[in-house]
Amino acid sequence: EVQLVESGGGLIQPGGSLRLSCAASGFIVSTNFMSWVRQAPGKGLEWVSVIYSGGSTYYADSVKGRFTISRDNSKNSLYLQMNSLRLEDTAFYFCARAYSYHSPLEDWGQGALVTVSS
Amino acid sequence: DIQMTQSPSSLSASVGDRVTITCRASQSIASYLNWYQQKPGKAPKVMIYAASSLQSGVPSRFSGSGSGTDFTLTISSLKPEDFATYFCEQSDSTPHTFGQGTKLEIK
Numbered sequence: 001e002v003q004l005v006e007s008g009g010g011l012i013q014p015g016g017s018l019r020l021s022c023a024a025s026g027f028i029v030s031t032n033f034m035s036w037v038r039q040a041p042g043k044g045l046e047w048v049s050v051i052y053s054g055g056s057t058y059y060a061d062s063v064k065g066r067f068t069i070s071r072d073n074s075k076n077s078l079y080l081q082m083n084s085l086r087l088e089d090t091a092f093y094f095c096a097r098a099y100s101y102h103s104p105l106e107d108w109g110q111g112a113l114v115t116v117s118s
Numbered sequence: 119d120i121q122m123t124q125s126p127s128s129l130s131a132s133v134g135d136r137v138t139i140t141c142r143a144s145q146s147i148a149s150y151l152n153w154y155q156q157k158p159g160k161a162p163k164v165m166i167y168a169a170s171s172l173q174s175g176v177p178s179r180f181s182g183s184g185s186g187t188d189f190t191l192t193i194s195s196l197k198p199e200d201f202a203t204y205f206c207e208q209s210d211s212t213p214h215t216f217g218q219g220t221k222l223e224i225k
Contacts, residue, residue, distance in 0.1 A: 035214075045154075045162065045205055045216040058212045061119075094161055102209045104152035104173075108161035 002026035002107045004095050009112030016085050020112055022078040022095030027107075030073045033098040035105060036080045038091035048093070049080065052101070063089075085116045120144050120208050124217030130225040131196055139191045139220045141206035146186045150210035153182055153191045156219075157202045165204075166191060198224075 008020040020036070036048040049059045049069040057069050068081040078095050093112050096105035121144040131137050141151065149169040154162035164173045166182035169189055179194040193200055201224050206217040 044219045045156075045207075047213050047215060050212065050214075060213055096161075098209075102150050102168075104164040104167040104207070104209060105154075105162070106164055106173075108163075111161060 002097070004097065004107055004109035006093065006095055006109040006112035009093065009114045011115045011117060012085055013118055014085060014087060014116055016116075017081070017083045018085065018114060020080040020082065020093055020095075020114070022080075022109055024076050024078065024097070027097065029071050029076050029078055029097075033100060033103070034069075034071065034078045035096045035098065036067075036069060036078075037094045037096055037105070037108075038089075039094070039111075040088075040091040043091075046091070051078070082114070085114075087116050090114060090116045119213055120147060120211060120215050122206055122208055122215050122217040124204075124206055124220050126220060127218065128221045128223065130223050132225045133196050133198055135196045137193050137196060137222065139204055139206075139222075141184075141189045141191070141217050143187045143189075143208055143210075147208045147210035149185045150208055151182070151184065151189045152207045152209055153180075154205045154207065155200075155202045156205065162205060196222075 003025045005023045035050040051057045051069045066084045070079045095109045097107040123142045151169045153166040156162040170182045181192050203219050203221045205219050
């Protein structure tokens, strides 16, 4: 059974840093296209970042230069390092899996809440 | 970036009704269009992928159509468990972008 479990969310002050983790089971992270998608409370979905199976990474303009996506093959896990956090980064952050570039996001974690507030 | 415009933003309907939600892309995305259902407090769930393919386990009352820039999601006969928010997503090019969502409410 495929499972994605996020952790690492919490309350952080503006300008601070936080690292989200996404532990995967039932499949191999490194052979899939792994994304982070966020959703501000009561709002729509916003794609944040993706790491391809080949290792290429891409970011939304809103987080470029501040967030870094990575994976640890030995732990079968995905990460999102978030620096210079802003109030507008407050959201639920979901990790999600796609099989390939054009595939839908078939499997999702339960989400981790990041609250940026002073 | 490709912009996705969904309509309507909200919709009231009754059990048994047929409903249609539309999604328009700012440029052609071939058939790389996916539909997700999200219930409160839950992660999104893919319902339709590649514009018209039914995800495994999704009831056949859900269907999708379209190509290029214009797409539709149709629920043929609403059941109580279908009341949720629906999002479209284009997976033609990075960044994969979402529509703003359609909240389907019980009339």
